Amino acid sequence: MSTVVDRLCDRCLDVVESCDAQGDCVAMGQLGRGQCGTVAGFQGVDDMTVSRRLFDLGFAKGVEVELIRRAPLGDPLMFRVGNSDMLLRRSEADLVVVRVA
Template sequence: MSRPRRLTQLDDGAAAVVTGYDASIPESRRERFEDLGLLPNTPILRERTAPFGDPLLFRVRGSLLCLRRSDAEFIRIHTRFEREPAAHPAALDSEGIPSALPASA
């Protein structure tokens, strides 16, 4: 079983599910995240990190989304699986998101 953590703790190429937001998040930022589709139970994949560590690139609901590290700190996730396209290409859906938990999980 995974533990809740911040979106910024997700490694490049790893997938997770959004569980909610930090209690200290400003209302305007929470509304912005919701408008972008970052809702609870939404799968999210960290594609890559910019050269100096900011911003971070994510795949959400079929779209690529860049977030500042300071914004991503407010988003809480649960990790469920790691992306391994070379080892398990059939386990990825059309957006490159794992479609099922690996057998070892």
């Protein structure tokens, strides 16, 4: 990776170490249907490739997301990010930590 990409990753792909004492952070895959949250960062990231791809799709820190639909067997999940609807595997959605209002 270039140094510009490294700086971007350091700044935008924050790994969430711990949430507030109030416990208002959850994995994005844990949201209920129609529930909204604001991206707080990423968790359980061993390989930054998946996190970088999620960031490129719009799951950046501070962005509001909403769970639109959940498949009958729980996978995949449909999220609204901005004006786009995206399908993600539950395992990928659980890498993103959101702050629930």
